[in-house]
Amino acid sequence: MFFKIPEYIQSIEPYKPGKPIDELAREYGIQHAIKLASNENPLGPSPKAVQAIGFALSNLHRYPDGRGHDLTVKLSSRLGFPPDHFVLGNGSDDLIGMLTRALLQPGDEALIPTPSFLMYEIDVRSVGAIPVRVPLRPSLEICADDLLERVSSRTRMIFICNPNNPTGTVISRNIFKMFLKNLQPGIVVVVDEAYMEFVRDPDCASSMEFIHGDRPVVSLRTFSKAYGLAGLRIGYGVMAPELAGILHRIRQPFNTSLLAQAGAVAALEDEAFLNKTVQTVHEGLDYLYTELKRLGVRYFPTQANFFLIDAGRNADNVFEDMLKKGVIVRSMISYGYPEYIRVNTGVPAENKRLIETLEQVL
């Protein structure tokens, strides 16, 4: 069959998600596997969200409110921005796609600290624009000066993942403030805060503080991590209303489902669940750090719910060895770290199993 695909689409490496538990059962016949590979919430979904979704089911014959009125109003009163500053997405992935489509033309450049979340590069390439990779510092941190140095007359947007996936490092408020000050006007800075709820570092920048500033800043948040709704697919962006208006023009008319909107409204109200999640993650991290120290395994402390471990040998092999023992982690080879794996925290029993399995495999 003949059809023509643009060169820039052909250059895209497909996104490789963490291995689903069901696939492990199908392929290896392994039961009772645990997945610590996709930074999901180990406690499950917010029970209030599940209940609200149950109530919403009887309206499934209706289209949802395209703008997600109730959720937008709730976010607006929570975060203190008027409703016209919000755009909802089918996960924050959807917003990354909308932003690249809205802001980039073929040949434009987007700066991407590397390694970072792989969808930035995929979405930039999808519209024929050029991803400009800016390597992280040896400390695994994003360097604001390096980003500023790579700005060219073709730069239209800059991604900053804060905390950064996969390194768990954050950019501090002072550095972010200086970065914006020194950045030429008109370049949109997209700050992906998918893991912000887990941050313990008081110096970490919060991009929402800069939405009203004179440089265009977009804050992206998701319900997939701390709120436990990854399977529901809902996230949002906060930005100047001029830019939000553009995204509303190009988004799918019903890009977030009826169930996703209902679930997210309820999840926002479920503060007890959010607090329990954050506490579970922090306790899990502290436990894992202690155990890894005991084993003499090098790791990189994080501000998120995942972190990097230096396995000291080929990460794909370590991934495979752990997989066979029913523990799904993520090899970091495709992120440019040939010997690192990334794990997220689980519930205490999962964390214990992770350590026992690592001890056997390493």
Ligand SMILES: Cc1ncc(COP(=O)(O)O)c(C=O)c1O
């Ligand atoms: C940094 C980062 N941004 C965005 C996403 C996508 O989140 P969502 O489920 O909201 O599309 C992820 C998911 O792993 C992520 O790690």
